[in-house]
Amino acid sequence: MTQTNRLSSGGRVNRAKTVKFTFDGKTYEGFEGDTLSSALLANNVHLVGRSFKYHRPRGVLTAGSEEPNAIVQLGEGNRTEPNCRTPMVELYDGLKATAQNCWPSVNFDIGGINNKLSRFFPAGFYYKTFMWPKGMWEKYEHVIRASAGMGNAPSENDPDTYATKHVHCDVLVAGGGVSGLAAALTAGRTGARVILAEEHAEFGGQLLSDADATIDGKPAMEWVEATLAELRSMEEVTILPRTTVTAYYDHNFLSALERVTDHLGHGNGGDLPRQRFWQIRAKQVVLAQGAIERPMLFGDNDRPGVMLASAVRTYINRFGVLPGKNVVVFTNNDSAYATAIDAHKAGAKVTIVDIRENPAGAWVEKAKALSIQIHTNMAVIGTTGYRKVTGVDIMPLTADGKGVTGQSQRIDADIVAMSSGWNPMISLFSQGRGKLRYDEKLTSFVPDHCQWANISVGAGNGEFTLEGCLSQGLAAGSKAAQDAGFGDGVVPPTPAAPEDAQGDMRILWYIPSDRPLGRGRKHFHEFQNDSTVADIHLAEREGFVSVEHLKRYTTTGMGTDQGKTSNVNAIAIMSQIRDVKIPMVGTTTFRPPYTPLTFGAAAGHAVGELFLQKRKTAMHPTHEEMGAVYEDVGDWKRPRYFPKDGEDMHAAVQRECKQVRETVGMMDASTLGKIDIQGPDAAEFLNMIYTNAWLKLGVGKARYGLMCNEHGMVFDDGVTTRLGENHFHMTTTTGGAGRVANWLEEWLQTEWPEMKVYCTSVTEQWAVSSLNGPKSRELLAELTDIDLDPENFKFMEMREGHVAGVPARVYRISFTGEIAYEINVPHRYGKHVWDALIEAGKKYDLVLYGTESMHVLRAEKGFIIAGQDTDGSVTPMDLDMSWIVGKNKPDFLGRRSFARSDTSRPGRKQLVGILTEDPNVVLPEGAHVVETVKDRPPMDMLGHISSSYMSPNVGRSIAMGLIKDGFNRKGQTLSVPLMDGSVHKVTITDPIFFDKEGERTRG
Amino acid sequence: MLLIECPWCGERDQTEFTCHGEAHIVRPKNPDELTDEQWGDYVFFRSNPKGLHKERWVHDHGCRRWFNVVRHTHTDIVYGSYKPGEPAPEVSEEALKGGKK
Amino acid sequence: MANHIVKVSPLDGLAKPAGSNVSLEERRFLGKVTLRGNPENKDFLSKVKDVLGVDLPLTPLTYVAGGAYTVHWVGPDEWMIHTQEDGEHALVLALREALEGIHSQVVDVSDYYVVMRLSGPAAREVLAKGSPLDFHPRAFRAGMVSGTRYANATIQISQLDDQPSYDVQVRWSFAEYLWNYFVEAAREFG
Known part of the structure; x- marks a missing residue:
């Protein structure tokens, strides 16, 4: 028999379209328009999962995104998704769901033993028990986490696409219930740009669950349809169903998750993204998120079949599903009477248990008129049944409501529909820095004031009448639009929406039972994390009285539902224990997201190749042909080495380095930062930026410079060339290009606006082939019209001409200590010139080399790499580069700091050469250098190795490092202890290991 | 996510900008x-x-372009932007108390 | 010899959007020149106008197109001039000559940047996926230009018409990334 709980008529499902799905391997049928919750309930499936800690059977509690219990694993393989709340899963053909947090099955779960032992698992149990002996937690944690699993993350790549969208609007309306629709309507009519986002597939909110409501004398849903139709006709209104506003950030920046194709079934969306993550900048926000009903805290209130009263009503009216035949409505207010009446009309046997002594008024009369039995001043003290509730025990309350008295009686029940009032959903308001106020009459927190432009309306603002919601919505939409610059603020009259008034509620936060608290019965206030009223008492006894401590001690509100059904109850219980008013306990801070987000949605298109740009030079296709192995430098893909015949990196680098110094090598240096600097004060400006002198540099000449920040610490270096009297071409490190360009602009724009200098970044304008080695001149001569005669084109000079037929600037500068030419051509010609040099280079035994060989070659010469041999704490003097500090310059950036006591003191860490006793040992970079080796760390550290390589040209390993008082230690023997226990003797030396006189460069 | 007003380009998303710390630190x-x-x-x-x-x-x-912003460090409310060399906008007691720009 | 000179673009060989609602074309080797100077210097403005034939746009976020040049406002003392392929050489020389003695900067950045034209009914949707700029016609129209961000790339974008069509300028080394992002972003719109 299928869909035993489906009513013969009613509901908004499409009965003509049957949908098949499986839950825990068993196949069921539902209808189009069902949620997984309504379809399971239609099939009388109440046991949907096991609880987190005690593994107690749990069923559907709610009909919305606040669901703490009915959480399932959806789909399989690469499209599986954990922690899906069944009321939010729209049914589709072939849907596969499995229960979470149980093994081997939801019906027989071994972990259920935890429930039997629950007296030994109070709040804080894990922390208290497994935190000793010290260090053992890490061992226990694996086992505990495994048994408390929250579903399984997919282990394969997600095949679906996700999209992001940035959007700006005048008015964002969060929530498509009656107040949200009303707000969107008046805002939309002004011509403002309006976005209306609704979490569910259908608009109407509470009206979807209310068969009796009327607006203007007609069924209320007709007003909803008419309103939607008008909104759809407005060009500037965007209507987003299945869209949850997930976060409210500063300056009215909000995010929303649109489930674009989830309802079609995984993989059925075609080219559409599965989900779209909206990033919305709204001038005004209307918050119309509605309210969430509170559970009653009575004994064993977590049995499957115990549901929120409003949810039962939703399943009856919206989905045509009567979840059970014997419905006990347990309430402290009138709103649950509507559920009782609707369940009665749907054919259930209904009993009302009302804790109020003398409930009266229209709702009570209506129930009585239908001969529904009402037990007043009575409490449900406990439930029977295990996998499904079978009955409730009720007892009269004492006058103060703190206990029960007299005889208990049992009522058969397969559904308990409970209500202890309503909590406005203030999550977004609170995320957006809104301040809350406790409303004594509503017994809940409501929005008070906020620094950002928003208006809360409807149930989310503590307004629970239909007319009130309409009225607040219409007014808010109009006001928000006006504040955003649209319309005249006039509010249309509120349509008539008569309802029977509701009476007062009676507040008993804790429903007493016939047994002491914590003995035999569990009063759950927090279902997802299995936290009970007794746990709150324990927390208080142990001193965790503040709401933030309470939360962490009991894990209340720390589940995937963020405690939407539990927070206020927990705070109220703590206030009772402490005997203070509820606002004194306070609320925790609501954090984004409002409901869980997929990682895919947050990433959008920025996955795979689009995750991060791979910056490439014009020569890249040739690097590919040559089999380059790449190194990521910033976002650049730079060839690291070019292996031949199965060489590893070591072999390739040894070959490349040797050949550069024997014949000629070529490296792609295009990624170096380049900045064009022009203006009458350009030289003066460089004089301030660099540590050395620039005024007298001749046109066509180049100079190496160090840049320091105002701390006096080196942060970048490079060669700058004077192209004209007022025109310079600066180069920077690859990684520092952006930082240096910003640095120059900041000084010019903010500190020295009177300086006549303009800077423009030109990094990619120029593709750079860097030729190095004794044969570089001969090779270049084959392809250029520039006079390369060393008498006419000296070291540190620049010439313009042609190379391989294209216009080029050739800089004779060297980072290897060899004769070298950096050939700059417009980037489009980069590959042409590079390829031509490779072709012409064959006869000179040209070798291509990458960044790794560049590092070795420069280290052989003792040249530094800013950022590797410096770390933001190194001055030019620490680098033994006093020669580059202009002694006669009155001022430059960082200069004054050189004289600070700490910067000028002796014994600072200084850059020196380091040679291992064993020439075959290459020390790891970062290794520590010590004077005295001890058995184990810590040892007094003198410094560290900053660069370390095997040098084929020196014929042994070489290293540089920053060592305390290094200059005075030259010749000393120190030690480098490594992680593997080995200790290497090293000698401190000068850092220039090759061609100390520099004769090769100038040759 | 702040909304920053560039004195030239108008209000833009924070992600178009970088903050370089306190303004008006004059180099001696x-x-x-x-x-x-x-x-x-x-x-x-x-x-x-x-x-x-x-x-x-x-x-x-x-x-x-570089420019200056008056921001409240606790509320993150931005009370205005101004170009280098221009005076900072006045922020009234009322605006501060009201917690709104 | 010139015939054998190979020119490459970072967009060589990349796939285009498959559907008909978004079109993407490279404006291959468009000439691009950065001009910087003081907008309060009348001499500067008039000398530049003599060369370009149009006034430099002084209103932020606007561009002017006239004759061989499209001149974009970049900042209060900075403009980006687009011209036809290889037109940048003559332009740089002409501007430098005209501005002799006037503090200014003229730089050929034709290869520093790449320009692609994004157009079609869904072009705005594609832009909304990666840029926080408001492309709604109330906020951004034909005749406007702005610097902004698209995903990880810094871009300059100008709107040409109401189709809408846009010219998007990006650094050479980000061009492949941006192009591929556009193509992927366009896929759902057909």
């Missing part, structure tokens, strides 16, 4: 005449207030 004209302590104040020390803070921003994805 005569560094050599300062004591270490005075120079150290310039290099290292910032006011770090809880309240209104004048700070330097750059519109690096836009016009690449």
Whole structure:
């Protein structure tokens, strides 16, 4: 028999379209328009999962995104998704769901033993028990986490696409219930740009669950349809169903998750993204998120079949599903009477248990008129049944409501529909820095004031009448639009929406039972994390009285539902224990997201190749042909080495380095930062930026410079060339290009606006082939019209001409200590010139080399790499580069700091050469250098190795490092202890290991 | 996510900008005449207030201009932007109390 | 010899959007020149106008197109001039000559940047996926230009018409990334 709980008529499902799905391997049928919750309930499936800690059977509690219990694993393989709340899963053909947090099955779960032992698992149990002996937690944690699993993350790549969208609007309306629709309507009519986002597939909110409501004398849903139709006709209104506003950030920046194709079934969306993550900048926000009903805290209130009263009503009216035949409505207010009446009309046997002594008024009369039995001043003290509730025990309350008295009686029940009032959903308001106020009459927190432009309306603002919601919505939409610059603020009259008034509620936060608290019965206030009223008492006894401590001690509100059904109850219980008013306990801070987000949605298109740009030079296709192995430098893909015949990196680098110094090598240096600097004060400006002198540099000449920040610490270096009297071409490190360009602009724009200098970044304008080695001149001569005669084109000079037929600037500068030419051509010609040099280079035994060989070659010469041999704490003097500090310059950036006591003191860490006793040992970079080796760390550290390589040209390993008082230690023997226990003797030396006189460069 | 007003390009998303810290830290004209302590104040020390803070921003994805912003460090409310060399906008007591721009 | 000179673009060989609602074309080797100077210097403005034939746009976020040149406002003292392929050489020389003695900067950045034209009914949707700029016609129209961000790339974008069509300028080394992002972003719109 299928869909035993489906009513013969009613509901908004499409009965003509049957949908098949499986839950825990068993196949069921539902209808189009069902949620997984309504379809399971239609099939009388109440046991949907096991609880987190005690593994107690749990069923559907709610009909919305606040669901703490009915959480399932959806789909399989690469499209599986954990922690899906069944009321939010729209049914589709072939849907596969499995229960979470149980093994081997939801019906027989071994972990259920935890429930039997629950007296030994109070709040804080894990922390208290497994935190000793010290260090053992890490061992226990694996086992505990495994048994408390929250579903399984997919282990394969997600095949679906996700999209992001940035959007700006005048008015964002969060929530498509009656107040949200009303707000969107008046805002939309002004011509403002309006976005209306609704979490569910259908608009109407509470009206979807209310068969009796009327607006203007007609069924209320007709007003909803008419309103939607008008909104759809407005060009500037965007209507987003299945869209949850997930976060409210500063300056009215909000995010929303649109489930674009989830309802079609995984993989059925075609080219559409599965989900779209909206990033919305709204001038005004209307918050119309509605309210969430509170559970009653009575004994064993977590049995499957115990549901929120409003949810039962939703399943009856919206989905045509009567979840059970014997419905006990347990309430402290009138709103649950509507559920009782609707369940009665749907054919259930209904009993009302009302804790109020003398409930009266229209709702009570209506129930009585239908001969529904009402037990007043009575409490449900406990439930029977295990996998499904079978009955409730009720007892009269004492006058103060703190206990029960007299005889208990049992009522058969397969559904308990409970209500202890309503909590406005203030999550977004609170995320957006809104301040809350406790409303004594509503017994809940409501929005008070906020620094950002928003208006809360409807149930989310503590307004629970239909007319009130309409009225607040219409007014808010109009006001928000006006504040955003649209319309005249006039509010249309509120349509008539008569309802029977509701009476007062009676507040008993804790429903007493016939047994002491914590003995035999569990009063759950927090279902997802299995936290009970007794746990709150324990927390208080142990001193965790503040709401933030309470939360962490009991894990209340720390589940995937963020405690939407539990927070206020927990705070109220703590206030009772402490005997203070509820606002004194306070609320925790609501954090984004409002409901869980997929990682895919947050990433959008920025996955795979689009995750991060791979910056490439014009020569890249040739690097590919040559089999380059790449190194990521910033976002650049730079060839690291070019292996031949199965060489590893070591072999390739040894070959490349040797050949550069024997014949000629070529490296792609295009990624170096380049900045064009022009203006009458350009030289003066460089004089301030660099540590050395620039005024007298001749046109066509180049100079190496160090840049320091105002701390006096080196942060970048490079060669700058004077192209004209007022025109310079600066180069920077690859990684520092952006930082240096910003640095120059900041000084010019903010500190020295009177300086006549303009800077423009030109990094990619120029593709750079860097030729190095004794044969570089001969090779270049084959392809250029520039006079390369060393008498006419000296070291540190620049010439313009042609190379391989294209216009080029050739800089004779060297980072290897060899004769070298950096050939700059417009980037489009980069590959042409590079390829031509490779072709012409064959006869000179040209070798291509990458960044790794560049590092070795420069280290052989003792040249530094800013950022590797410096770390933001190194001055030019620490680098033994006093020669580059202009002694006669009155001022430059960082200069004054050189004289600070700490910067000028002796014994600072200084850059020196380091040679291992064993020439075959290459020390790891970062290794520590010590004077005295001890058995184990810590040892007094003198410094560290900053660069370390095997040098084929020196014929042994070489290293540089920053060592305390290094200059005075030259010749000393120190030690480098490594992680593997080995200790290497090293000698401190000068850092220039090759061609100390520099004769090769100038040759 | 702040909304920052570039004095040239108008209100833009924070992600188009970078903040470079406190504004109006003037580089001393005569560094050599300062004591270490005075120079150290310039290099290292910032006011770090809880309240209104004048700070330097750059519109690096836009016009690449530097300008100043008055931001409340606790509420993150931005009370205005101004170009280098211009006076900072006045923030009234009322605006501060009301917690709104 | 010139015939054998190979020119490459970072967009060589990349796939285009498959559907008909978004079109993407490279404006291959468009000439691009950065001009910087003081907008309060009348001499500067008039000398530049003599060369370009149009006034430099002084209103932020606007561009002017006239004759061989499209001149974009970049910042209060900075403009980006687009011209036809290889037109940048003559332009740089002409501007430098005209501005002799006037503090200014003229730089050929034709290869520093790449320009692609994004157009079609869904072009706005594609832009909304990666840029926080408001492309709604009330906020951004034909005749406007702005620097902004698209995903990880810094871009300059100008709107040409109401189709809408846009010219998107990006650094050479980000061009492949941006192009591929556009193509992927366009896929759902057909």
